[in-house]
Amino acid sequence: MSLDPDDPTSFRAHAHAALDVMLDGIEQATAGPVWRPMPDRVRASFDAPLPLAGRPFDEVVADYAACVAPFTLGNRHPRFFGWVHGGGTAVGALAEMLAAGLDANLGGRDHAPVEIERQVVRWMRALFRFPDEASGIVVTGTSMANFMALLVAKTKHLGNGTRRVGIGQARLVGYTSAAAHNCVERAFELSGLGSNALRRIPTDAAHRLDRAALELAIANDREAGLTPFILIGTAGTVDVGAIDELDALADVAAREGLWFHVDGAFGALSVLSPEIAPRVRGIERADSIAFDFHKWMQVPYDAAFLLVRDGDAHRAAFASEAQYLTRATRGLAAGAPWFTDFGPELSRGFRALKVWFTIATFGIERLGEVVAETCRLATLLADRVRQEPSLELLCEPQLNIVCFRHREADSAELVIALQESGLVAPSSTRLGGAPAIRAAIVNHRTTQRDVDALVDAVLALAKP
Ligand SMILES: *Cc1c(COP(=O)(O)O)cnc(C)c1O
Numbered sequence: 001m002s003l004d005p006d007d008p009t010s011f012r013a014h015a016h017a018a019l020d021v022m023l024d025g026i027e028q029a030t031a032g033p034v035w036r037p038m039p040d041r042v043r044a045s046f047d048a049p050l051p052l053a054g055r056p057f058d059e060v061v062a063d064y065a066a067c068v069a070p071f072t073l074g075n076r077h078p079r080f081f082g083w084v085h086g087g088g089t090a091v092g093a094l095a096e097m098l099a100a101g102l103d104a105n106l107g108g109r110d111h112a113p114v115e116i117e118r119q120v121v122r123w124m125r126a127l128f129r130f131p132d133e134a135s136g137i138v139v140t141g142t143s144m145a146n147f148m149a150l151l152v153a154k155t156k157h158l159g160n161g162t163r164r165v166g167i168g169q170a171r172l173v174g175y176t177s178a179a180a181h182n183c184v185e186r187a188f189e190l191s192g193l194g195s196n197a198l199r200r201i202p203t204d205a206a207h208r209l210d211r212a213a214l215e216l217a218i219a220n221d222r223e224a225g226l227t228p229f230i231l232i233g234t235a236g237t238v239d240v241g242a243i244d245e246l247d248a249l250a251d252v253a254a255r256e257g258l259w260f261h262v263d264g265a266f267g268a269l270s271v272l273s274p275e276i277a278p279r280v281r282g283i284e285r286a287d288s289i290a291f292d293f294h295k296w297m298q299v300p301y302d303a304a305f306l307l308v309r310d311g312d313a314h315r316a317a318f319a320s321e322a323q324y325l326t327r328a329t330r331g332l333a334a335g336a337p338w339f340t341d342f343g344p345e346l347s348r349g350f351r352a353l354k355v356w357f358t359i360a361t362f363g364i365e366r367l368g369e370v371v372a373e374t375c376r377l378a379t380l381l382a383d384r385v386r387q388e389p390s391l392e393l394l395c396e397p398q399l400n401i402v403c404f405r406h407r408e409a410d411s412a413e414l415v416i417a418l419q420e421s422g423l424v425a426p427s428s429t430r431l432g433g434a435p436a437i438r439a440a441i442v443n444h445r446t447t448q449r450d451v452d453a454l455v456d457a458v459l460a461l462a463k464p
Contacts, residue, residue, distance in 0.1 A: 005057075014058040019097075021065045026090045029076040030445060033422025038071045074425055078445035079453055082419075082427035084238065084266050084401075086292075087443035088300040095357035096300055099350035106138075106348040108338025110331070117339060117352035123359060124307050127271055129284045135311030137342040138293075138303060138352045142265035143183035145290030145306035148317075148343055150174075150187045150230065152288065152308060153259035155317040157229040163317075167192060173221050175199045176232035177209035179239055181263060184232055207242035207395065209233065211252065218256055230259040235280045236267020239429050239438070240394075241378075241401035243267055247282030262286040265304075266295040266442065267399055272368035276375055279398065288314075296371055296400075298444050299358050303351045306343075315341050374400040374441040381439060381451045388455065390462065394431045403429065403436045409462040411435040423457040424450075 005011030075085035104113040121136040233244040253260035268291035270276040293299035308314035319341035327336040378397040394403040412435035415428040
């Protein structure tokens with residue numbers, strides 16, 4: 001009853017053709033519209049009955065090529081500026097394919113794939129200048145990494161017993177900026193602390209957490225008998241790319257005895273570029289850092305990382321024992337600690353391979369150049385916006401995000417029209433209560449011509 005191909009030779013030919021479909025898509029990422037609406041016929045094709053009998057593999061590949069591949073979000077395209085999305089690479093895609101071929105389970109045990117993830121951990125430790133005792137784990141996204149960091153901080157604060165008895169009467173509170181990503185709030189919800197336990201501190205004129213307001217909130221909470229335990233800074237806010245004063249926040253956390261976590265979804269990887277790295281100074285003092293490989297490092301979705309200074313505290317939050325998971329010193333069940341000891345999952349895919357391939361193939365210097373170039377393009381875009389009388393720059397770019405508005409047209413409507421045009425794809429946000437056009441420059445394929453095309457398209461579509 002094997003599911004392996006009946007005819008390996010013809011399967012191999014179809015497999016190579018499937019690979020060509022993938023590589024064609026990546027090679028042609030620059031051509032065609034950024035996004036195109038999916039025809040009803042295509043959408044309806046996904047509502048097929050459950051197949052009892054299968055079809056030939058090459059037919060399924062043909063369906064994929066016709067109905068799936070052309071109708072993606074467009075984040076591989078250099079004129080995609082929406083949200084914060086990486087552009088992916090052929091190298092990362094091939095690594096993902098190779099990983100699937102191994103069918104490796106990274107929960108633990110003794111095999112080379114686990115050593116690859118450990119290599120990624122050591123590289124991330126070096127990149128952020130964390131000590132040898134620091135631990136790390138590849139996860140799905142920064143939302144997950146933030147959530148796990150919160151659990152580690154909570155367990156560290158309340159002691160290991162909290163894993164059995166819950167939070168009991170503890171009245172823990174945490175702090176982050178009003179501009180923090182909403183997954184921080186969701187982490188509080190999911191952890192059982194409740195989002196009321198998260199204080200969203202107002203921001204200053206540069207969209208950074210206001211330190212005076214933070215210290216006041218901590219003092220008020222202590223006065224009211226609550227227990228402050230975590231401070232979450234942001235390196236690169238999702239709206240405008242603002243960077244909290246991480247060094248100063250580390251001081252506050254040290255003085256107040258708080259766990260200092262940094263949500264650096266994209267901004268943390270400023271450290272890749274010697275030119276941009278000084279902007280996130282202080283990040284190396286964090287107790288934990290969450291960031292995405294699938295944004296600024298261009299690793300295909302999904303891949304992110306949680307780095308924890310105190311590896312023992314990290315493990316204490318998740319490690320547990322079970323008869324069928326007994327560790328050995330020899331044989332397949334050796335190699336403790338296992339990655340399952342550092343997160344909630346047991347079975348885990350080989351996400352680390354595409355990270356390892358990306359870093360090994362391009363090197364840190366080249367990846368850092370992508371970071372620096374996208375920041376340079378953001379500066380050029382801001383300059384161009386300033387020169388156009390009908391446009392207003394809403395915030396000086398601190399990293400790679402530019403927010404502006406059209407003085408006459410409705411910017412939110414304009415963004416939808418731009419997306420539907422297929423020419424460019426920014427997203428929208430609200431700044432100071434008014435709709436804004438938001439351009440995040442993340443993609444390694446984006447050039448100055450693409451940035452100019454964005455402004456040209458805004459001006460053209462805003463004409464009545
Ligand atoms: C994108 C982002 C997140 C969420 O990361 P995911 O990988 O989408 O889970 C969190 N914080 C910030 C600042 C982000 O930009």
